Amino acid sequence: MVEELFDFEQARQYLKDGAKAYFGRMREKFPNDSFYVYVVYGTDDDASCVNLAANSEQGYEEIVAKYRANESHQKFLKERGWEFNPLDYRWSFGEWGYGGGAHDLTSFQDLIGEVETDDEPPGPESDVDLRAQAYAAMVLGLHDLDAEGFFGTGAEREKVTLFCSLVDSEETVWLEAESAQFLNPPQVYERFFAEWLPAMTTAEDLAKTREQPSSVHQAYSAVIALHSAGPDGA
DSSP states (O other), X not given: OOOOOSOHHHHHHHHHHHHHHHHHHHHHHSTXXXXXXXXXXXXXXXXXXXXXXXXXXXXXXXXXHHHHHOHHHHHHHHHTTOOOOTHHHHSOGGGOSOOBOGGGGHHHHHHHHHHHTSSSOOOHHHHHHHHHHXXXXXXXXXXXHHHTTTTOSHHHHTTOEEEEEESSOTTHXXXXXXXXXXXXXXXXXXXXXXXXXXHHOOHHHHHHHHHSOOHHHHHHHHHHHHHTTOTTOO
C-alpha cells in the first residue's frame, strides 16, 4: 500500500493550473505556430523540480534543419555509423525551443519539497512512495487539463500528443510510454509510439520494464489506479 506523503489532489490541481498558465502563454506568444506536443518533466528523480516543454511543427522543422546543416553533428553521426534521423528530435524535449515554466509550478514543487525537508527525511520506502505520487500527480494534472478541452477536441485533439518524463532517470522510459498511453486517444498514442520507440529504446528493453517493474513503477501504477477516476476518486 502506498503511503500518502502530501496532499495529492492539491498537487494535481497545482500542476494543472501551472501547465495551463505556461502553455497558454506559449500559444499567445507564438499564435501562428502549430503545437503538436506538450510535456511535463522532472529534472530529478524525486520530481521536486518540475518543468514544462512544448514544441510546434515549425519549431521541429527548424531543429531538423539546424542539425542537418551542422557539419560537426553529421560527422559525429558518421563516425559512429549512425544515420541522421529527423524523428530523433521530434520527441526529445531537450532540443525544443519552448521549454521553461518552472516558475508556474512553484506551488507544486513546494508541496513536494515540504516532504523532503521534514525533520526526518524520507527513508527508502517513503522515497519510493514520494516519487510515485509525484509522477502520478504530474500525469493526472495534465489529464485534468486535457479534460477541460485545453488541448482541443475531436480532430484538433488528435494532432496533439501529451506525455510526462524525467531527465536522466532509470524510470524515464516506462514513464514516457505509460503516460503517453494514458493521456492520449489510442490513435495518437500509436502514432507517437511508432516514432518514439526507435529513438528512445528497444521493444525488448521496454518489455522488461513491464515484466519486471521497479518499486517506483509498481507504486506509481497503484496511485494512478486509485486516483485516475477523478479528482475525488469517484
